[in-house]
Amino acid sequence: MTMATFQIWRGDAKGGALKDYTTKVSDGMVVLDAVHQIQAEQANDLAVRWNCKAGKCGSCSAEVNGHPRLMCMTRLNQIDITKPVTIEPMRTFPSIKDLVTDVSWNFRAKKTITRFKPRTPDAPDGTWRMQQVDIERVQEFRKCIECFLCQDVCHVLRDHQLFDEFAGPRHMVYAAALEMNPIDTEDRVSDLKKAHGIGYCNITKCCTKVCPESITITDNAIIPLKERVVDQFYDPVRKLFRMFQP
Amino acid sequence: MADYQTHEHDVLVIGAGGAGLRAAIEASAGGVSVGLVCKSLLGKAHTVMAEGGLAAALANVDDRDNWKVHFADTMRGGQYLNNWRMAQLHAQEAPARAHELEGWGAMFDRTPDGRILQRNFGGHRYPRLAHVGYRTGLEMIRTLQDHGIHQGIDVHMECTVVRLLKDGDRVVGAFGYERERGRFKLFKAKAIVLATGGIGRAYKITSNSWEYTADGHALAYEAGADLQDMEFIQFHPTGMVWPPSVRGILVTEGVRGEGGILKNSEGRRFMFDDIPDNYKSQTADNAEEGWRYVTGDKAARRPPELLTRDHVARCIMREVKAGRGSPHGGVYLDIAWIKEKLPNAAEHIKKKLPSMYHQFKQLADLDITKEPMEIGPTTHYVMGGVRVDGDSQMSTVSGLFAAGEVAAGLHGANRLGGNSLSDLIVFGKRAGEFAATYAKANRQGTVDGRQVDDIAKWALEPFERGAAAEGPYQVQYALQDMMQELVGIVRTEAEMQKALDGLRELKARAVKVGVGGHREYNPGWHSSLDLFNLLAISEAVARSALERRESRGGHFREDYPNKDAKAGTFNLVVRKGRDGEMELVQAPISEMPQELKDIIEANK
Incomplete structure (x- = not known):
């Protein structure tokens, strides 16, 4: 039987520390299995969020050996278990307890983005016609499971804590899905520039790297939105002029 | 006196999956x-797991489809124990509800002419499932969530209700706790909608998440409402079986819809060996016809892998028991074989089944474009639940409504894939609408403060017993092992008697469970309260299963392997008797109107 040691962060908003738990591990186990086993056998009150255990709900986000991951999709054979494995909560958000963080800011931020408003149905049967090719890029964004790992890794939020000024990658993806929806009638470009701070993103692509749904956040969502902001707010002639200045 | 926060709403919706969100929006x-209580964060409910699609007779892909065929398919799938009124309303209203989702931002896959694309699924005569790849549930819950947050609904996230409160015969509120700080909450409401989902965590092998602890079923039962059809549990035929830690995770029926076939260890496609009589006329009798069906030939009949879930699950169990199973106790589901038919099969599979490709690659180190998957049945869905009025979704307790999986009736003895997502929006809407009407016609009732104090005291007992007592997980695991073994897919009288004895012992253990730590976000505490729901409803399942001496739909009795015509005339109803003991009665199914009988006859 193989044993492995997990250093799990225990604590709350007032502070905490990594605590060692050694437990047996078996074939095919994921990090969340180890956490559950420890919870059932050694620490009944160990707080952890999870739901589907199949990478579909985005609840069990944490930092495993420092990497933002879904615990349910991180197999133990992908990490080195000969050394203690650290499991910490998402550090960008305030701690509630153990591996559970206060992600409520995300729900508030989403509400500030202008909601979907379709044009009047224009097909004879009272619905809309949309071509598959026109919706595929939106469908990529709608794969988002709201695990908030992209928010966790974004330096604007993580290091600079600019929660009031920048809505974060998740909500750029959300806004992009709305903006690129072929039947939507709203314009969110001005909000993206001002209220949602799209200019703070300097395209380091960390969010894209951690996305468990492999959404190309930076290239497909944020950059096209930045282009729309540029089109609407920055005079192209002057921009061209600036490009040729030393 | 207990310390709690009080919230007052006209309508309180408990549960925020598809049905709860739709009910809250409508109310x-x-x-x-409106107040909306969710056990987890908003948007994480089990609806996200739904893969294949939403059944609605839009007739976008096959214009022979209409509500009548959908109705007949649903009744046949449910072996005619369905609440026919619900089956009718569901088939009639699902198309409008699907279009409504599109108006709220849902992006279904499209037909070449730009309409909502529909796919084949088990038990549906025509391609009927509106879908978004294999993440239709996510699309639905996100659409309802993103629409719902702008409707002025008060959302109480990570909050669990432990008891409903009554004033005389009427429901007037609910009492529970929030997870973060562990504080109690009292909700006063004129009407309450239960939308809490199912009971899968009573079983060891399940596709369900930790939330599925029969809360709504138990809340309704304790409040004196009738439950029905609790013997009918759907074991989805294809769950993962290897490695052990992923056992039970769903493998979508869509794999079979795209041409996946089931084989035993001898390589035999065993589903052709046993096709039920009532499906013979619509089922292919050779592999070639089955392949033509999944590739869109309208003249072909569907392959036997797409028979109803109850039947496929039993066939798999038969192969395993006969020693023809795979190394880890399942059978093989093979989609890789289509490379014999298609030049670019691997790309085709990755495009059509991306989430399954990744699920097996990531969790089982297996490439489904090259190798067959090992699968076996997993506890997936409960057809039984709160007995409701077909039109209004009101239970037998005044002011208490139920919608979605927690309600019974629509699916009868077996649910067709795709009929759950449509159920959520059709009856979620109806429950919300009628709950709002009820709330407008009634005043807030009176909450009995003493009753609230008693519940609060009861809820804190696990802390008094402390960490030295037995923990909740051990009791829950024992329950899951026992239900899996004794009240699973194949049932006998002796085993279920044993289960009832076992349940008595587990109940005695449950009242002695203790937890350490404090009230803040303490899963051990939450589990020790959920246990009581699981135990009460497991008893309802075992008693109902014992009482139904026949085999039908999701209920299979080895000692009564055939269908009994007389048993097809009633539903089994479970309620709390005056003495506090569980009471079981046969409730005759009401006579179906002639026009509906004619529809069933015409679609035979």
């Missing part, structure tokens, strides 16, 4: 104040 549109 809010009815002009009343």
Whole structure:
């Protein structure tokens, strides 16, 4: 039987520390299995969020050996278990307890983005016609499971804590899905520039790297939105002029 | 006196999956104040797991489809124990509800002419499932969530209700706790909608998440409402079986819809060996016809892998028991074989089944474009639940409504894939609408403060017993092992008697469970309270299963392997008797109107 040691962060908003738990591990186990086993056998009150255990709900986000991951999709054979494995909560958000963080800011931020408003149905049967090719890029964004790992890794939020000024990658993806929806009638470009701070993103692509749904956040969502902001707010002639200045 | 926060709403919706969100949206549109309680964060409910699609007779892909065929398919799938009124309303209203989702931002896959694309699924005569790849549930819950957050609904996230409160015969509120700080909450409401989902965590092998602890079923039962059809549990035929830690995770029926076939260890495609008589006329009798069906030939009949879930699950169990199973106790589901038919099969599979490709690659180190998957049945869905009025979704307790999986009736003895997502929006809407109407016609009732104090005291007992007592997980695991073994897919009288004895012992253990730590976000505490729901409803399942001496739909009795015509005339109803003991009665199914009988006859 193989044993492995997990250093799990225990604590709350007032502070905490990594605590060692050694437990047996078996074939095919994921990090969340180890956490559950420890919870059932050694620490009944160990707080952890999870739901589907199949990478579909985005609840069990944490930092495993420092990497933002879904615990349910991180197999133990992908990490080195000969050394203690650290499991910490998402550090960008305030701690509630153990591996559970206060992600409520995300729900508030989403509400500030202008909601979907379709044009009047224009097909004879009272619905809309949309071509598959026109919706595929939106469908990529709608794969988002709201695990908030992209928010966790974004330096604007993580290091600079600019929660009031920048809505974060998740909500750029959300806004992009709305903006690129072929039947939507709203314009969110001005909000993206001002209220949602799209200019703070300097395209380091960390969010894209951690996305468990492999959404190309930076290239497909944020950059096209930045282009729309540029089109609407920055005079192209002057921009061209600036490009040729030393 | 207990310490708690009080919230007052006209309508309180408990549960925020598809049904709960849809109910809350509709109640809010009815002009009343609405509170929405979710056990997890908003948007994480089990609806996200639904893969294949939403059944609605839009007739976009096959214009022979209409509500009548959908109705007949649903009744046949449910072996005619369905509440026929619900089956009718569901088939009639699902198309409008699907279009409504599109108006709220849902992006279904499209037909070449730009309409909503529909796919084949088990038990549906025509391609009927509106879908978004294999993440239709996520699309639905996100659409309802993103629409719902702008409707003025008060959302109480990570909050669990432990008891409903009554004033005489009427429900007037609910009492529970929030997870973060562990504080109690009292909700006063004129009407309550239960939308809490199912009971899968009573079983060891399940596709369900930790939330599925029969809460709504138990809340309704304790409040004196009738439950029905609790013997009918759907074991989805294809769950993962290897490695052990992923056992039970769902493998979508869509794999079979795209041409996946089931084989035993001898390589035999065993589903052709046993096709039930009532499906013979619509089922292919050779592999070639089955392949033509999944590739869109309208003249072909569907392959036997797409028979109803109850039947496929039993066939798999038969192969395993006969020693023809795979190394880890399942059978093989093979989609890789289509490379014999298609030049670019691997790309085709990755495009059509991306989430399954990744699920097996990531969790089982297996490439489904090259190798067959090992699968076996997993506890997936409960057809039984709160007995409701077909039109209004009101239970037998005044002011208490139920919608979605927690309600019974629509699916009868077996649910067709795709009929759950449509169930959520059709009856979620109806429950919200009628709950709002009820709330407008009634005043807030009186909450009995003493009753609230008693519940609060009861809820804190696990802390008094402390960490030295037995923990909740051990009791829950024992329950899951026992239900899996004794009240699973194949049942006998002796085993279920044993289960009832076992349940008595587990109940005695449950009242002695203790937890350490404090009230803040303490899963051990939450589990020790959920246990009581699981135990009460497991008893309802075992008693109902014992009482139904026949085999039908999701209920298979080895000692009564055939269908019994007389048993097809009633539903089994479970309620709490006056003495506090569980009471079981046969409730005759009401006579179906002639026009519906004619529809069934015409679609035979």
